[in-house]
Amino acid sequence: MDELYENVGDAHLSSSTDTPMLPGAFDKSDDDKMQAIEEHVKGIMETLGLDLEDDSLRGTPRRVAKMFVKETFGGLDPKRMPNLSTFDNSYQYGEMLIEKNITVYSTCEHHLLPIVGRAHVGYISNGKVVGLSKMNRIVDYYAKRPQVQERMTRQVVKALQAALGTEDVACVIDAKHLCVNSRGIRDIESSTITAEYGGKFKDEKVRREFLDFIRMETSFGA
Numbered sequence: 001m002d003e004l005y006e007n008v009g010d011a012h013l014s015s016s017t018d019t020p021m022l023p024g025a026f027d028k029s030d031d032d033k034m035q036a037i038e039e040h041v042k043g044i045m046e047t048l049g050l051d052l053e054d055d056s057l058r059g060t061p062r063r064v065a066k067m068f069v070k071e072t073f074g075g076l077d078p079k080r081m082p083n084l085s086t087f088d089n090s091y092q093y094g095e096m097l098i099e100k101n102i103t104v105y106s107t108c109e110h111h112l113l114p115i116v117g118r119a120h121v122g123y124i125s126n127g128k129v130v131g132l133s134k135m136n137r138i139v140d141y142y143a144k145r146p147q148v149q150e151r152m153t154r155q156v157v158k159a160l161q162a163a164l165g166t167e168d169v170a171c172v173i174d175a176k177h178l179c180v181n182s183r184g185i186r187d188i189e190s191s192t193i194t195a196e197y198g199g200k201f202k203d204e205k206v207r208r209e210f211l212d213f214i215r216m217e218t219s220f221g222a
Contacts, residue, residue: 017154017156019076019145026077037065072107075144077089082137086128094205098122098136102213108179109146116174117191120214121156124200126166133159153194167199168209176195 028036037176042052044072050057074080099121119139123130142155153173160169172195181188200206 021097033069034065038062075141083084084134086130090127091126093178096122096124102136102139104143106147111179113178115175115177120172121169122210124168128164153196157196169198170201171196
């Protein structure tokens with residue numbers, strides 16, 4: 001399990017849970033990547049007939065390049081994976097722990113359009129616990145790359161299973177895909193739900209409890 005944790009986010013071969021990456025994907029520096037992307041974006045814009053001498057457009061290729069490398073697709077770099085430090089479950093809490101309504105901002109890898117939604121993550125301790133914010137951070141890390149929602153859901157579960165040393169991890173994501181909402185069928189009401197259940201969460205009773213918890217109204221407005 002420790003070996004699995006060390007390799008999470010750093011495996012470049014395409015599989016059911018790994019993001020497809022080319023060999024040598026991280027050989028170039030961020031600056032080199034931004035320079036190359038800037039030129040590509042400039043070419044796309046000029047092909048579309050846009051005048052890059054215009055004050056409003058002149059800086060767009062550089063802004064897009066910086067956004068891609070540093071923000072939108074920053075989760076492609078394994079060096080940016082959050083440290084999922086764990087602690088002994090000294091208070092002997094034995095029920096499921098859930099972090100719900102985690103904001104998801106990702107990008108569909110088919111059209112490079114946004115995926116926006118919420119993730120709900122839970123686990124049952126096997127002697128270890130992880131800081132609450134780490135659950136948010138691991139969702140954010142895997143969201144910041146071109147994604148398929150099914151893969152992202154499994155990646156979150158796999159990473160937490162490795163860190164916590166237990167199969168008892170679950171994740172549900174409910175998100176809108178702008179490739180569906182803003183183009184093609186242009187259905188602005190639909191959303192996509194994916195789920196991955198490991199260990200005890202495969203049991204119908206445990207899974208039902210998890211789903212009931214994430215449906216609970218937890219508004220804490222003043």
